[in-house]
Amino acid sequence: MILFKKSIFKFLVYAFIPVILFSLIGVFYTSQLKYLIKEIVEFSLFSAIIYVIGLLILRGKSRYFWFFFFLIILFTISYLKTSFYYLYQSKVTISAFYVIFETTGTESANYLSTYFDLGLIAISLLFIVFLILSLKQLNTIYKTNNSFFYFPEFNLKNIPLFFVLILFVGSLIYFINLKLKHNNFIYLAHDAYVSYSEAQQLFQTELVKPINTNFSNVSSSNNQQTYVVIIGESTSARNMGLYGYYRNTNPLLSEIKDELLVFRDVISPHTHTIPSLNKVLSLSNHENPDVIHCGSVVQLANAAGFSTYWVSNQQPIGIHETLVTAISKATKEQFYTNALTNKQVEYDEMLLPFIDEVLNKKDQKKIIFIHLYGTHISYKFSYPPHFNKFTDQPKTKFPSARSFEQINHYDNAILYNDYIVRSIIDKVKAKNENAYVIYFSDHGDEVFQDMDFVGHNEYHATKPMYEIPFVVWTSEKFQSDYPHFETLENYLDRKYMLDDFIHSFSDFSQIEFGQLQPERSIFNKDFEYRNRMIRQALNYDDR
Incomplete structure (x- = not known):
């Protein structure tokens, strides 16, 4: 049981390293501390939801792969958020995604050649090192304490635990959606892409036409x-x-x-x-x-x-x-x-x-x-x-x-x-x-x-x-x-x-x-x- 508790503790430490890195580095580069705090709260709750869902619905190797996959995803999101604060001292916005969608391969290469300085290289290496350490720790826990990936098992004894977890996840999702969704990277990316695609369709049907009937009484x-x-x-x-x-x-x-x-x-x-x-x-x-x-x-x-x-x-x-x-x-x-x-x-x-x-x-x-x-x-x-x-x-x-x-x-x-x-x-x-x-x-x-x-x-x-x-x-x-x-x-x-x-x-x-x-x-x-x-x-x- 002691070994099991240690495994949970180790996993939680490494699981929340993306949030910790983002918080520690972001605070040095933000000019708007209150927005950074909101992002930290959202990112922590979003990470918790991801991990609790894995505990609720998956067991064994499926749970291992869930944690493995989302550790990579959360590290990637954390790296992008942190890099944006380093470069612009601000959180990622929908406007930033619009610029990304409109950027060509050549422009991306030129951008990287201009902004990829020693500071960003150091941040990149830091994230890569901690990602590797976190994945190794996850793998070690899986090999040495396999019970972590099979617990809790759904039976009459732990129905209250499952009920609490479901209530916890539901509350967090509702809270994030209601209060913090505009700080969520995935939500922003999705919302930006949807609105961008809608604009693309509108522009392709209206602006590409030689004549626009909205203009009235045109003369020259x-x-x-x-x-x-x-x-x-x-x-x-x-x-x-x-x-x-x-x-x-x-x-x-x-x-x-x-x-x-x-x-x-x-x-x-x-x-x-x-x-x-x-x-x-x-x-x-x-x-x-x-x-x-x-x-x-x-x-x-x-x-x-x-x-x-x-x-x-x-x-x-x-x-x-x-x-x-x-x-x-x-x-x-x-x-x-x-x-x-x-x-x-x-x-x-x-x-x-x-x-x-x-x-x-x-x-x-x-x-x-x-x-x-x-x-x-x-x-x-x-x-x-x-x-x-x-x-x-x-x-x-x-x-x-x-x-x-x-x-x-x-x-x-x-x-x-x-x-x-x-x-x-x-x-x-x-x-x-x-x-x-x-x-x-x-x-x-x-x-x-x-x-x-x-x-x-x-x-x-x-x-x-x-x-x-x-x-x-x-x-x-x-x-x-x-x-x-x-x-x-x-x-x-x-x-x-x-x-x-x-x-x-x-x-x-x-x-x-x-x-x-x-x-x-x-x-x-x-x-x-x-x-x-x-x-x-x-x-x-x-x-």
Whole structure:
């Protein structure tokens, strides 16, 4: 009996090591202790339910395999939770799963190469060692005290015990479901996948259609028009020479600065590509986040009689087709350069021949959407070797070999991005048509500016993650045709969030439609500042 009690005690110690590791490590990295405590309580109760179910319904080898399997599962969940706290000082959320679902294999590899540092390696090794020890202990108990895996046996003597266990499990399940389910990793993963799949189905049926009937009273001039919208990736205005950065990361755009409208206070609605572009490219905004299916900028342009094209150096396929890919399918023709080769990453110059091809098409009215690879993490893969200009020690409040390396890579990527954007402007300019080019980024990145961190996350977002370039070039013919063009220079300091882009886009393209709100256009004389709300309830301008 003493040996049996020892076996139970040993098993319980090792069985709850996933909870113990998560608790001990998480407390050092959390910035929200009360949320961590809730997660610890939930994880402890969830683990208890798993083990009690094994005791209730299984015996012998089946019980052994149940414990063996779920020890691995619980260690995996604990490792993922702990790693998330280490990287982001926050619990895993549904938004994090959305990002995972939209991430391609290449992006995952780049992510790991950037974030897998010595700290994460140490955490990984710690979990692997304790997992092996726990499984060995379980195996030892099975071989030396087999009665543990056969007790309790269901008979008249232990009916009260079974009744208590069933009551215990039922109460825990009810409590977790009622109070703590939003802290449960499996529940979050399931809920995120279900809602993501529902969104996928909706987007595939609505946004891929060339025309969306939700747009009403759409009209546009039949004059010749060539408009280009360049969507960047992970490029913060903070690191751009055009925005006052101490390094000249924009030599080519700076050469033509007198031809540009450089808006100085534009932010993205989110710090991740998919949630950001879902709002930027559709009628969705902070006040009405669930109306994405009601229409995209592509469908609006189609309804206005434009021939639309999508030229992208982003991979179109993730676990499913990405939501941005669904929006792109509504264009007349799509070109995905990253789907044409077996290389991990293609430099953005790969786009230029396709842009030439579309610019040479004989459409009276056309709009070209260009989605760059931009300054995507890992930054060193975003530019060719001959753009490796910045190699000296950069300025940063967080000096280290890693920060110096990442800042230099990022600045070189922005230097290359400068070349790409300027090349596109030059190609449009050479056509000598009624044309504009609008360039913005989906979001920015923090690269050791305000925080000892590289990349982007919405859990501890910094201003560089939101501060994006918004740059406009226009031809002389466009300037003479656009009403009150000369007043636009007065609007460059407007505080603007890009979830209202569809209104600015239609205003600047002189497309009228029933849902147009001129006060939401950065180009309009009737523009009205609205609170720039981020992360659900935080006013960006109050930070």
